[in-house]
Amino acid sequence: xxxxxxxxxxxxxxxxxxxxxxxxxxxxxxxxxxxxxxxxxxxxxxxxxxxxxxxxxxxxxxxxxxxxxxxxxxxxxxxxxxxxxxxxxxxxxxxxxxxxxxxxxxxxxxxxxxxxxxxxxxxxxxxxxxxxxxxxxxxxxxx
Numbered sequence: 191x192x193x194x195x196x197x198x199x200x201x202x203x204x205x206x207x208x209x210x211x212x213x214x215x216x217x218x219x220x221x222x223x224x225x226x227x228x229x230x231x232x233x234x235x236x237x238x239x240x241x242x243x244x245x246x247x248x249x250x251x252x253x254x255x256x257x258x259x260x261x262x263x264x265x266x267x268x269x270x271x272x273x274x275x276x277x278x279x280x281x282x283x284x285x286x287x288x289x290x291x292x293x294x295x296x297x298x299x300x301x302x303x304x305x306x307x308x309x310x311x312x313x314x315x316x317x318x319x320x321x322x323x324x325x326x327x328x329x330x331x332x333x
Contacts, residue, residue: 191239195225212255219254220247280319281332284311288329296329305329 202218224243227233233242280298288294288307296305296317304326311317317329 191236192225192228195221195228195239195243199223199225212258213251216250216255217247219250220244277319277327278321281316282319282327282329284313284315284317284329287311287313288317293326296327298327303327307331 199218199221202214202221204218206212206215206218220243223246224233224239227242228239233239277298282296282298282305284294284305285297285302286295286305288296288305288311290308290310293304293306294311294313295302297303298319304324305317305328306323306326307317307329309331311329311331316332318332320328320330322328
């Protein structure tokens with residue numbers, strides 16, 4: 191039982207190098223804690239070893255991981271994710287006729303989108319994105 195928890199602890203801690211995320215190392219530390227308690231005679235059954243591993247892993251995750259994340263913050267950047275705001279005013283090509291009665295299609299971001307318009311825009315003409323609507327875009331004729 192001692193060897194099992196020792197191997198599991200070393201394996202999980204080593205896997206942190208392959209699968210980053212700062213989680214496996216603390217679960218591995220929990221397994222190493224179980225193996226240490228087995229070695230010193232505080233734990234002698236599989237159930238108590240498992241409970242020890244589970245509880246110590248949770249303690250390590252919530253204390254040491256939080257401390258490590260504060261000491262070594264990751265790089266992050268906030269970018270504008272409002273696609274509609276960035277797209278408004280973009281000139282696109284109409285790939286299927288658009289009318290006020292029937293939606294057509296446009297080419298935007300190398301993809302085909304449903305396009306709604308209040309006037310007739312013929313295939314091949316250029317249009318301007320106004321806003322996003324349902325699963326497509328509102329467009330107006332480029333003047």
